[in-house]
Amino acid sequence: MKRDFLYLDISGKIAGLIRKGTLQPGDKLPSVRMLCQEYGIGMNTAKRVFLELEAQSLIVSKPQSGYFVNQLPYQRLQLPEVSKPSAGTHNKEPEGLIQKVFSTMGRNDLTLLSMGVPSSELLPLARLNKEIVQATRNLRSAGTAYEPFQGNENLRRMIAARSHHWGGQLTADDLVTTAGGMNALSFCMMALSQPGDTIAMESPCYPGSLQLARSLGLKVLELPTHPVTGVEIEALKKVIHKIDLCLLVPNFNTPLGSCMPTENKKAIVKLLAKHNIPLIEDDIYGDLYFEGQRPPCCKTFDTTGNVLWCSAVSKTLAPGYRVGWVAPGKYKEEIMKLKLVHAISSTTITQEAVANFLRSGKYESHLRKLRSNLQSNCDHYTSAIADYFPEDTRVSRPQGGLALWVQFNKAVNTTELFDIAMKHKISIAPGRMFTLQHQFEHCMRISIGLYWSDEVQQQLKRLGRLVHMLS
Amino acid sequence: MKRDFLYLDISGKIAGLIRKGTLQPGDKLPSVRMLCQEYGIGMNTAKRVFLELEAQSLIVSKPQSGYFVNQLPYQRLQLPEVSKPSAGTHNKEPEGLIQKVFSTMGRNDLTLLSMGVPSSELLPLARLNKEIVQATRNLRSAGTAYEPFQGNENLRRMIAARSHHWGGQLTADDLVTTAGGMNALSFCMMALSQPGDTIAMESPCYPGSLQLARSLGLKVLELPTHPVTGVEIEALKKVIHKIDLCLLVPNFNTPLGSCMPTENKKAIVKLLAKHNIPLIEDDIYGDLYFEGQRPPCCKTFDTTGNVLWCSAVSKTLAPGYRVGWVAPGKYKEEIMKLKLVHAISSTTITQEAVANFLRSGKYESHLRKLRSNLQSNCDHYTSAIADYFPEDTRVSRPQGGLALWVQFNKAVNTTELFDIAMKHKISIAPGRMFTLQHQFEHCMRISIGLYWSDEVQQQLKRLGRLVHMLS
Known part of the structure; x- marks a missing residue:
């Protein structure tokens, strides 16, 4: 040190x-x-x-x-309520809202509280640049050639080696690389579903996953989810005969930041295997725990190959590299075929750069620093919300990850708040994005990935004033 | 010079x-x-x-x-026959063959006649490496950040500027970037079809497109195709009421290398627009003409926005960069949505590197050299086939592109030939890959993208001996 x-x-x-x-x-x-x-x-x-x-x-x-x-900041604020999505599947897409929010991506003139990625100050840019240069030197044909279509072997080996952190037993051959995490989820969902099938997810849930399911013609069943312990198992049991597929983000999911207790993970893996319902596990935030140990995954307890474990470096290193992967268990052949058909291969250079970065051992020390920064950000943001927002504001208490879920009183419509805040160069993620039902209109997600600064604090203060005006 | x-x-x-x-x-x-x-x-x-x-x-x-x-080498050999696929749609996938052939990708120990890409000796590697380094320097956050999800703006601007070569009038805003050409075709096909729809394609046809259509649950109608002038318009007219979608590779398609005459392109664009059938145009080989001028595209004559023009740098610069694009005409919104849902964005660094390479003006001189090399390769390969293969061998006479289509007498089964040739460290692409029917079993595609050398010549001689043994 x-x-x-x-x-x-x-x-x-x-x-x-x-x-x-x-x-x-x-x-x-x-x-x-x-x-x-x-x-x-x-x-x-x-x-x-x-x-x-x-x-x-x-x-x-x-x-x-x-x-x-x-x-403590969060002691001054209540937790958001456990979600209570209505039963059955719904199809009320927040028309245009998601594209509107995503189109803020890459804009330098905004305080981007809407994007769930760490800001570049928190990333090891100089080292990554070196790895990119090294990759063009090491690779056959300087990285211009296709790589074997299962993906960069070094990368798969390093990810397999790191799986022991969460009790995984993966080998390089268990993994298939993809062009980022979303692409991994896309292959999984395409491989395992037919239009008209029903998929169960947490509620609130990452908008990309909802959109993906809708784009493939799936019906989405949203499950009640606790802000601390994640999806409610009893709720899942009740609908188990109605679903064909399940997608969960057990560790520090967005927007809630909840982390399923180990016993719940075990129980869900067993339940789904018994009913032969595949589980897509999105573990993209798993390395971003604030305290203690790396939590296990559902995959940790998968004895039947029924869990497809997906992750990426988009939340820890470089979203723009588009480096992700999946350990598809018994569905490997289907995933390989889909990758070949829809993409042929992923970008050669960025995969090699990430592989070498992992191999250098720098990833662990980078993660330590990143986690510590995010935890301290979490306190800063929570504290600012307690200081500047209405007293009845509720806020999540994440144990890891990149987001805070904020619940206002019903008078505050966050879709309106988005438009108003944009005039002040602030972008937020309105709650309505995270569901296909009419709920969460008075909630928002804000990213804690931005580097904490006076400017961010001032913008949160400004946002608080806008919320006061609406409430 | x-x-x-x-x-x-x-x-x-x-x-x-x-x-x-x-x-x-x-x-x-x-x-x-x-x-x-x-x-x-x-x-x-x-x-x-x-x-x-x-x-x-x-x-x-x-x-x-x-x-x-x-x-001239090709004067000693006849052209392959015009294909006569049987009417109706078929579904006879060449089980396992495509994956077997694609798994040769990236193997250094083989003479890779199977892969339709230029070998690295024909690529401007040093300059591309410089552009990669420059991209990490120029880009916000060193290229680790997501880019705006329509794609790198410089890249879109340069592609739009180059569209005047083929009579296009594109602007940067007309284009959406993708993770390579296959990914562009994938978004187009997903956007425009429902399972059960029928898509018309050339026959023989790029295996990736056939697999993609099958993976999306489409029925494929294969059209008779002339080795020089491409798809037979009369054949398309006959089935026009049976199809929902059309995918064509009008310029130097693989495996035939045919180029549709301008009049045919005009006629097809008109015909499809009249019946409101979208045309996906794969123009990935369009810049690889051997003589004269850059041929126009179907998109050149598109007045209704009905043509989705797709291309990439995978055949001219760097397949491993995964940089492609589509000008989706009136279907832009659907394509943007699919990109967001399935990928979020493409790799930031490689897009910027390609954009800067295009902007430097080096692309034109590189293309001149590459075309001249490929034309000379085409003569070398054709000549070797005339010298070493049975007398009744027929071979295509491409006016551009990266492939030769070789037709043997019916005794030669090229799926068997693949296995035998692999024992001699030669990989070919058996004809059966290029169709969903039982045809082309006595044909093969060989790439002319390998750098011509004594070793390649010796391997073609060896391959000729193996064909003699089978025929």
Whole structure:
């Protein structure tokens, strides 16, 4: 660890004590001098520790008294309610809304709270550039040639090797690469469904998956979902005879950020295998846990090959590289055929660059830094919402991932809010995008992937004022 | 033009006179000394001119008499017959054959006559590498970010600008980029069809398109196709009321290499517009003409927006970059939506690199060189077939593109030939791949994209021996 970041190391430790409740709101922190002695650091470093914790709203300074533990941002706000989508399948697409929101993609003039990706300040750009150059040097024909159509072998080997983090036992041959995560989901859904089939998903759910299902002529059954523990298993059991296919994002899904407890994962894998219903598992956020260990996947408990585990580097390294993959279990042949038919192969150079980056070992240290930044962002954003938004605002408490789900009182229509906020150069993701029913009109998702800055804080303050005006 | 390649310039001019018939078989060529005087060149250069023409089998030397024009390779061989697929739609997929042949992709140990791509010796690798590095420098977030989902704007602008070569009037806004040419065809076919619909295509036809149609549940109607002038319009007229969609490769299609006369293109565009049947035009080989001018496209004559013009750089620059595009005419909105749903965006870096390469003006000079190489390859390969294969072998006479279509007598089963040739480290594309009916079992496609060398010649000789054994 670089000396420069010593203060971050120490502030992170103290933040951990606060988050876990070892230090409680109102507790007094040691003085600057005591901190110097305790950690063997200088005055300046000790001061930076307190400033950092204060910036995260974890502590407050009281004149002449020192620093005290603050009420945690999320303790000031209630959780969103468990979703209650109506039974049966619905088909009420939010006409034009999704394309309108997605068309903000790549715009530099906006505060992009709408896009669920980490901003470039959080990415190892210099190292990735080196890997791109190295890839053109290493590759046969400088990366202009097609690669074997199962995908870059080094990349598949490295992903397989990393699967032990979540209790996976993959080999390179179990994996097929794709042009990003969406492309992996697309192949899975195409391989496993016929028009008219019914697919079960979380509610609220990633709009891309809803659109994909609709585009393939599927009926979507939205399942009640808890903001902390994910999809409600009892609800799934009730409709198990009505569905042909299931898509879940068990770890830190967007927009809720929920993480299914291990027991729930086991139970769902067993339930679906028993009924021979394939499970597409989107694990694109799995590496972005804020505390503790990498959570297991549904795939971890898959003994029958019934789970198609999908992921990508779009949320951790480079969305623009379009590097994703799927471990399709017993459906591998169908997926390989679809890839050949619809794409032939994926981009050669970016796959090789990611493979080498993984092999270098830099990925783990990058992920550590990214997770720590996202967790601190999560506190910053939650704190700003508690400060600037109406008192009855509810906000999710994600244990990982890239998003906050914000629920207002029913008076606030976030589709209107989108248009108004755009006039202030702020883009949000209105709740209506995340469902095919009439629900979530008073909710929104905001990304916590933007680098935290005064400007972002000011824009959140501005957004809060707009919400006040609507509510 | 570099001094080094002066001999190629002169041999190219003489080759042109021979190909156009200005010089006829048996005509005597000027002596080395006369050539020196005529072009103001040295003895060594003049000798290299003759050696080059001799290597292309365009001339023969007779002892003590000098050089004489040879019979052109294709004059020694008949054209393949016009295809006569049976009427109605068929569904006899060549089980496993296509995957078997495609799995040779990227193998270094084979003489890859099976793959329809130019070999890397024919590509501007050093310059492309520079463009990749430059792209990581120019792009916001070093190319790790998503780009606007219609695709790289510079790239779309350059493709639009180049459309005047074939009489197109495109603007950047008319184009949507895709992850390669196959991906463009995939979006078009998905956007325009429902399972059970019928699509008309050339016969023989690119296997990827047949597989794509089958994968989407379409019925394929294969049309009689002339090896020189392409699809037979009268045949299309007869079935016009039975089809919902049409996919054609009017310029130098694979495997035949035919090029539809301009009048036929006009007639087909009119016919399909009248019946409101969309035309997907795959123009991926359009820039690879051997003589004269860039041929027009069907899109050139499209006044109603009914033609979806697809292309890519996979046959001219870099298949592994996965850079393609479509000008979808009046179907743009559907295509944009499908791209968003199935892919979100294409790879950022490779699109920017191609855009800058096009902008640099280097593309035109690269294409000139590539076309000249492919034309000379075409002569080399045709000549080797005339020399080494049975006398009753027929071979196509492409006016551009990357392939030769070879027809043997009925005794030769090319699916068997594939397996036998693989034992000799040669891969071919058996004719059965190019149809969903029982036809073309005695045909094969070979790529002329491999760099011509003694080794390739020896392998063709070996392949000829194997065919002799089977026939």
